[in-house]
Structure formats: structure tokens, C-alpha cells
Amino acid sequence: MESPEQNTDYLDELNKIQRQAVTTINGPVMVIAGPGSGKTRVLTYRIAHIIKSGVPPWQVLALTFTNKAAKEMKERIEKVIGPSANKVWAGTFHSVFCKILRIEAPKIGYPNDFTIYDTDDCKSLVNEITKTMGLDPKVYINSVVRSRISAAKSNLISPKAYANNEDYMGLDTMNKRPMIHVIYEKYLNKCKKAGAMDFDDLLLHMFRLLHMNPDNVRAKYQEKFKYFLVDEFQDTNVLQYEILKLFTNGASSTRNVCIVGDDAQSIYSFRGATIDNILQFGKDYPQVKTFKLEQNYRSTKHIVAAANQVISNNANQIPKKIWTDLEEGNKIKLVRAMTDVEEGRRVASDIIEQKNRYNIPNTEIAILYRTNAQSRVFEEHLRRQNIPYRIYGGLSFYQRKEIKDVIAYLRLSTNSNDDEALKRVINYPKRGIGNSTVALLTKQADQDNTSMWDSIGLINFTARASKSMKLFYTIVSASKEKAQKQDAFEAASYIIKKSGIIEAYKAENTLESKGRIDNINALIDGIKEFTDSDEVALGEDENNLDRSLSSFLQTISLMTQADKESEDDDHITLLSVHAAKGLEYRSVFVVGLEENLFPSFMSMSSPQQLDEERRLFYVAITRAKELLTLSCANSRYQYGNLVENDSSRFLEEISEENLDSSAFSFKRKSFGKTPRKVSAGLGKARNKPTHIAEPENFVPSPIKDIEVGMRVLHKRFGPGKILSMDEKKKLATIKFESVNSPEKRILLQYARLQILD
DNA sequence: GTAGTCACTATTTGA
DNA sequence: TAGTGACTAC
Numbered sequence: 001m002e003s004p005e006q007n008t009d010y011l012d013e014l015n016k017i018q019r020q021a022v023t024t025i026n027g028p029v030m031v032i033a034g035p036g037s038g039k040t041r042v043l044t045y046r047i048a049h050i051i052k053s054g055v056p057p058w059q060v061l062a063l064t065f066t067n068k069a070a071k072e073m074k075e076r077i078e079k080v081i082g083p084s085a086n087k088v089w090a091g092t093f094h095s096v097f098c099k100i101l102r103i104e105a106p107k108i109g110y111p112n113d114f115t116i117y118d119t120d121d122c123k124s125l126v127n128e129i130t131k132t133m134g135l136d137p138k139v140y141i142n143s144v145v146r147s148r149i150s151a152a153k154s155n156l157i158s159p160k161a162y163a164n165n166e167d168y169m170g171l172d173t174m175n176k177r178p179m180i181h182v183i184y185e186k187y188l189n190k191c192k193k194a195g196a197m198d199f200d201d202l203l204l205h206m207f208r209l210l211h212m213n214p215d216n217v218r219a220k221y222q223e224k225f226k227y228f229l230v231d232e233f234q235d236t237n238v239l240q241y242e243i244l245k246l247f248t249n250g251a252s253s254t255r256n257v258c259i260v261g262d263d264a265q266s267i268y269s270f271r272g273a274t275i276d277n278i279l280q281f282g283k284d285y286p287q288v289k290t291f292k293l294e295q296n297y298r299s300t301k302h303i304v305a306a307a308n309q310v311i312s313n314n315a316n317q318i319p320k321k322i323w324t325d326l327e328e329g330n331k332i333k334l335v336r337a338m339t340d341v342e343e344g345r346r347v348a349s350d351i352i353e354q355k356n357r358y359n360i361p362n363t364e365i366a367i368l369y370r371t372n373a374q375s376r377v378f379e380e381h382l383r384r385q386n387i388p389y390r391i392y393g394g395l396s397f398y399q400r401k402e403i404k405d406v407i408a409y410l411r412l413s414t415n416s417n418d419d420e421a422l423k424r425v426i427n428y429p430k431r432g433i434g435n436s437t438v439a440l441l442t443k444q445a446d447q448d449n450t451s452m453w454d455s456i457g458l459i460n461f462t463a464r465a466s467k468s469m470k471l472f473y474t475i476v477s478a479s480k481e482k483a484q485k486q487d488a489f490e491a492a493s494y495i496i497k498k499s500g501i502i503e504a505y506k507a508e509n510t511l512e513s514k515g516r517i518d519n520i521n522a523l524i525d526g527i528k529e530f531t532d533s534d535e536v537a538l539g540e541d542e543n544n545l546d547r548s549l550s551s552f553l554q555t556i557s558l559m560t561q562a563d564k565e566s567e568d569d570d571h572i573t574l575l576s577v578h579a580a581k582g583l584e585y586r587s588v589f590v591v592g593l594e595e596n597l598f599p600s601f602m603s604m605s606s607p608q609q610l611d612e613e614r615r616l617f618y619v620a621i622t623r624a625k626e627l628l629t630l631s632c633a634n635s636r637y638q639y640g641n642l643v644e645n646d647s648s649r650f651l652e653e654i655s656e657e658n659l660d661s662s663a664f665s666f667k668r669k670s671f672g673k674t675p676r677k678v679s680a681g682l683g684k685a686r687n688k689p690t691h692i693a694e695p696e697n698f699v700p701s702p703i704k705d706i707e708v709g710m711r712v713l714h715k716r717f718g719p720g721k722i723l724s725m726d727e728k729k730k731l732a733t734i735k736f737e738s739v740n741s742p743e744k745r746i747l748l749q750y751a752r753l754q755i756l757d
Numbered sequence: 758g759t760a761g762t763c764a765c766t767a768t769t770t771g772a
Numbered sequence: 773t774a775g776t777g778a779c780t781a782c
Contacts, residue, residue, distance in 0.1 A: 640773035
């Protein structure tokens, strides 16, 4: 362990205000950190400084929003203080609370091995509840119900409080959904029975634990953690802030809490974040010392000036002025294209030009858009120009079907009450447990108010179902035992083998199924890595590593795709503005700057929402270090229609002197108009057809002429050969040439084929 | 169980 | 337009 008087060279790397923010380690501190102001540096050096001053690392709790931010922070602390850095409790809100709940869950009526329900599980659960309640799924729209429940949780409103809350009930009644509070109550109940928590619950139950304070557990953690840091505080919701207060505000707490944030970069109010927390912090911690980091080390003068101009149009902000010492740099370039296709083409050719002229590597270039759907045109042109690219967002590894299936088995083995996992795999691989049997099970469990697993023994199934059920029961029982006794890798290997999933895919024997098997093997490798690693989740005792399967499952539930991103690849990056927060690139393209797109048409109705769009634009342009290009199109295809929009009002908020004079100035007619629909259905030539057949030439042949061995054309699958057919000429087995799947069974009556030769 | 059809919908997204 | 979920008919 380092001695306190060790060198503090790192302080020399900080400016005066940064240094104050780093060295004022006692008492409440608020750091308002503009973009590029060295926020992460302050945060990490502050932690290093705390530890250098003699505080044991495990007394420091640092909370972030993304795993990536947490990881980066840890790595940077390690550079300053060495390997003891990994004793710091640094992680996302969810992962840290998950760790604590894993130890304390029994105090609030949950098992240690609780499962974490992901979004799909929640969807399925809400579906089941609305169905059994006989509610119309068109009225009780799944996503709406879930977001209402989530909002209630994030604002600490219980089902009972919900039912008595005029605002919530008023809105629900107005939308003809007065039963949401009942769904909410059932939802909580079902999760409890299943020993499951959704993402919001990790926060909610953390709150309940500290609030209800069984066995005086609050004192334990107030005793344990002496120094608190919260990153991106502007993105916290009410619940998160209340938890922070419970941690820091008690009698035995020293209230050494530092929050870091930027009200101008708050872009998540749509999911419950509230800037009020920043304002409230000053009231709750009146002795707070505030530091404003206003010097920007990232961007050149033109970019910083533009950012200031844009954000000054917002009402209500903490006053500050971002400035930079860096050079003037290039002016901001505007690209005005006629169509979205032209926009894509010009951005791609500009990228080539920049790479040549300024020698910018691909990894230092990013295209930022408001909606993910915009990425397609850019992909096409980048591909055409042979520029390698990668898109952020999309299906993560853990969301793939085969991985979810395997994980469902693993989940069931550590917590057999996990109904969602059970429903997923009870008949996968197929073992003859059909819908009616599952329905029977659901009903019984509902009646007895138990889990489906516990109901299995109580039902008189038909002979066939009973046999299948016994098989399933044996598999899971054996798996449960392994999960108890062995480490994650050993248990998982056994369970996966026992489940028969790999055999099922092997039997399919297609390219696709081979890929799925590869993915399952990759998962097994991942589990091996987890078991061998010494960075596994900390148990009760920091030196005692928890290598159990349930620990593994809880860890991966909180991971996302971005977490396993390989950074050394040579590619440019395409991502939404939201996803770009916290990142920086030498050259940034912000595209689609049109009214109704950016700002989004969804945000036109209220000034508050428009301000959030403006903050989003502010975040977008401040990602750029040297080169910033803003582009818009006169017309673009949206939902299959050609739509004309004025260029974005945000462009007019940037002064001419910061803009490239070679670009022509903008004349817009008026804001706030709905998009003009120009024409419909002209999009035919835009995208290459995904199928091979030419629809124009397609003439289906009469069924009677079709024979085994013929080469035929299918409208969607293209040419193929008929391998076999039943006598009545109803069903044909066809091998298509162009499709990666081997044989398809086609009903001739419906599918229509054209004989080719 | 599966292929095909129909109707519907359409920000942003972390864990 | 494109993707999805529900439904249907074998």
C-alpha cells in the first residue's frame, strides 16, 4: 500500500479550478463540467487523491451510468495509484446496487440468487398480466404500460400511491387505461414470486433496503463508504438521488459527496432524469462547494463559439461560459444536399477528402444522427467508397436467441422460480410440452400464487405431457444441483450439455445453426474467462471471489454490446447523438439537420422538449475536436414517403463568422410546420431489392406442370431446384440457390412458382 | 410447427 | 418503406 506522502505529480496536470475540485475531498462538492473540460480527469484524480490521503480504496464509491465510463475511470485510477485501484467501488448504479443486493436481498424478502429480468422478460410478463386480466392489448399497449410502471418506480410511487395519485390516474383515465395501477401491483407481485428484479427494481429495492433499514443495514453501508462520487449527475432520476441521500445523509455519514454533471448536457429527461436534482443538491447540502470547469481542452475556437451560441438560446441554465485556449481551427462546414441520398454521397466523399488532406485516421471520424434509421444511406455510400465503418446500437450478443435460450437454462438452474426463463425453455428443444400444458401450469401457479416450477408437481397432466414434464423436471433438477455446488464454468458446461440445445442446432445443420453453435461456444468461453478472472464480482468479503453461476448471470445482465467493443479496429463510427455522449473525435459529421428530424417532430409541442433537443445538438457539436461538418437535405424519404423539410433552426443559431463562407447561407421559410409530403411510393428504385427474382418477368406456372427435379423461380427466394413433392402436389421441398438456408418446404397452393427450364 | 399474409406503426436508450 | 406480431391454414 502506498504511503500518503507519495508524489502528487498528477496535480500538476490540472488547472487551478480542476485542482481545487480534486483536492477539496471533504464535504459536499458540486462540479459543473462543460464539455471537454477534463471531467473524467478530475473524477479519477480526485479518487486517486482521496486514496493518497490515506483513505482505504474500498471506502470510495463512484457511480456512473455506463459500464464503459466505469471501466475507463478504473483504468485511469490504476495508472495513478496502481493495482489497489480495483478495490475502489466504481461501477454503474445498477451494478453496484446489484452487488449489494446480492448480499442483502434476504433482508427484503428476496433470495441472494435473484434473477434480473431484461426488457424482453418484462414485456412478456406485462403481456401475461394484461391477458389474464382480459384487457385489450391495443388499449393497454405493452410499451406504454411498462413505461408507466417504470416512471412510477423512478419517482417512488407505489401501486397504492399510484391509485391515489391524481396526476397518474388522471392521465391514465384520460387515455382509457385506468387499470395500469392494478397491472403495476400484479407485476411487482409476480417479480417477487419469481425472485426477479427488473432494472428499475435494482434501484427501487436498494432504496427500500436503506429506507426500511432492516437490521440497521443503512448504518453498515454508511460506515463502509466514506467518499461518494456521482458522474453525469444531470441524468439521475428522483429514485437515484434519494438513494444517494440515504447513503450520505445519515448520522454516521461524513457526507463527503461529490457530484459531477452539466445541465447543458442533460438529454435523458424522456426516461425520467431530472435536472432539478442539480438544483436540489444545493438545498439538501447547503455547505456545498461548487466548481465550474469552463475551460475546454477538446475543441478549437470556432466549435466552442458555435456551441456557446447554440446553448444560449435555452431558458433556465446554470450560467457559465465555455472557452478554449486552442487555436481558431477550421470553420464549421455546412453541407446542404438536395436529397438524403446526396447527403450520404457528399458526406462519404468529404470523409475521403479529409482523410487525404488532414491525414485523419478512420477511428477519429464519426457520423452522428438523431435517429438510428438514418444510418442506412451512409452505410451504402461508405461501402461504395470502401470506407470501413461500424454502427453503434443494434442487437447485442446477449440478446441473440440462442444465447438467451442458454441463459434461460442457466437462470432456471440458479433460481427455479424464474417463470420467464421457464416459459422460454420448457419446450425448447422441443420435448412435447405444448401451449395447453403451459397454460395449465400458468393457471395453477396463478391460483396458488406460486411459481410455475413449484406448480409442476401439483397438476395431473395427461400421460404424454406428464412424461415430457418429468424429463424437463429431471434436467432442471440436476442442473440446479450443479449450479449450487460447482463454479460457473463447470456448472454451465454441464447444464448446456444437459439441455440438448447444441444437439438441436446440430440437427438443423444449416449455416445459421452453425453460427448459433459458435455463439454458444463463445458464451462458454466467456464463462470460463469469468471463472478464471480475478476481477469477478466482490462478495461479502472483498478477498473472497464469488465465482458462482448466479454471480455470473447477474454480472452479464448488466452488460451491453458497447462493453465488448474492440477499439483497435480501423473503422469510422456511425452512432446516434445520444450514444455519442462522452465520446470525442477529431472530425464529426452531424447529419440530418432539418426541422422535424433534428429537432424531432415529437418535441415540437413544448418548449422544454425543444430545449432538450437543443442540448442534444449541443452535445453533438461538442464531440468534435478539429473538424465539424453539419449537413441537411432538402428532401428525404421517411416511412416510404418523400418528405420536404426546412433546414434546422439550430443551424441559424450559429453565427456566420464561425461558418465556412464557401457554404451558402440558409434561408428558411418558417418553423414548426408539419413536413410536406411530396409524393408517395417513389422509393422503388432507391434500394436494391433484397430478392433475386424480377417481379416484372414473374409469371407463375400452373401447379400441374411442376415436377420433381425442375428448376423453378420463387418470388422471394429466387431460383431453386425441386427435390421432392408429395403425390397431391401440395407440398414441395425446394433447395434454393441464392439463400443461405438449405431446403425449404413450400406449399404450392400459396407460394406460386415459375418453371425456369 | 411453419410459411405466408395482414395490419400496424414509426425518437432518443442505459442497465 | 421496413420490421414486427398476430393470425391462419395446412
